[in-house]
Amino acid sequence: MKPKKIAVLGCGWLGLPLAQELVKKGYRVNGSTTTPGKLPILQEAGIQPFLLSFPENGSKTELSSLLEAETLVFNLPPSKSQGEAAYEQILQTVLAAAPAALQHLLFVSSTSVYPDLNREVIESDAVASPAAASLLLRCEYLVQHMQGITTTVVRFGGLMGRQRHPGRWLAGKKDVPQPEGPVNMIHLTDCVQLLTEVLAQEKWGETYNACAPLHPTRQEFYTAAAAALALTPPAFAATTAPRFKLINSNKITADLAYRFRFPDPVACLASTDF
Template structure:
């Protein structure tokens, strides 16, 4: 499949640097934003900008023009509120229904939150996309996978760090923080962008990938170092409660893409130029 045009839905923390990278790789890139003033920012970076909002009466002409591409990257993290989470599913269905006949492939950004805490290592096949799944993201993965005549790949990212997301702020100053010995499942922005561009370049369609750094320090070690690096008060962990965790295995992604993480150890990358 010859890819000339890629539409990136959601040009925020991940989508914007991804779209920028794709422009440098020679693709024609369309980018969407829900902030009208951001259209100029996208234009300056060589990205064809689209302002998309999704009230029920929104004219679909701009959406359809945005979706006229060979590949669509859907990077719209749902809100934590139950109301907005339910509308997220409807929004995704609207987008998929409005797809262009030019569309051949979809890359859907999902999350490792689809896995329950099993107190062990977990793999892709242990969370299956389904219309009846209790997990919103698994139901959305299923929607994407069922689009006729379109192939898709799902990328389940772990905890996001890098750019303006420094994990030192996440738990600083908190007390009685649970799961001190539980492993962290983090991934740096640079690896997020690189992994997606490799999937697009290698045309790895029809896969579901876990995407987390291969080194998993404990929560206590990681968040203590992260807070100290910013000069903040480290969190105080509770060692009284039973640990509940999951350790995300990303071996399948590394094997299929022949990919080596730029930041394999989350603690070491805290002192990198990425922060």
């Protein structure tokens, strides 16, 4: 049987190691980048490379060719410089170009869709809607209502690992708020493995939270993170009224029978995977 083909739109910090893992698993993989210099890197990893940027600037053929697959992983995070309307337009452009052969879509979202409810939150605490205040919730709704395509959404917590070390984020800062608030982090290794398992087990039509099961306080985590890089730890403000959310990821671990490689965000700071 011919191996399935997966298109990874956005081979950056997360998309490239995901595409590499999928190649190792025996999938045929198309991958996009906006950087000409990365094309040989994709090629050497066994990924069919496509140079693609938005607005398309004449690259409609590239987009159509990239999407010639059974499954699309949409992994383009929104950026502040881009603007919400531009991001939604990119998503609509991609979906409009989807060929009839495309059956499934794996949409990478974020736990930023949840407001600070000062409690544990599960997937049903943020509902995708075309009128949602959250850009990502509007986009989740869009991909979940595509005719002929079944979609799974994975909402990741704070991303760390492979040159994204949280020790640099707050080092030396003063009056950092919410010292007792829980952090919701996930290591790149777990991001890649969770997405790979969703694809391998064909868990379609779902919405999942994806966050490490342990939630140290902001003060504990960012102090330890700065210390791991021998940087000045942040100074936290006095405890104020709580404003937080604690992400529950029990659904994805149960559905996939998955065990986190890095369940403790503090313990993984000493890992070499940064």
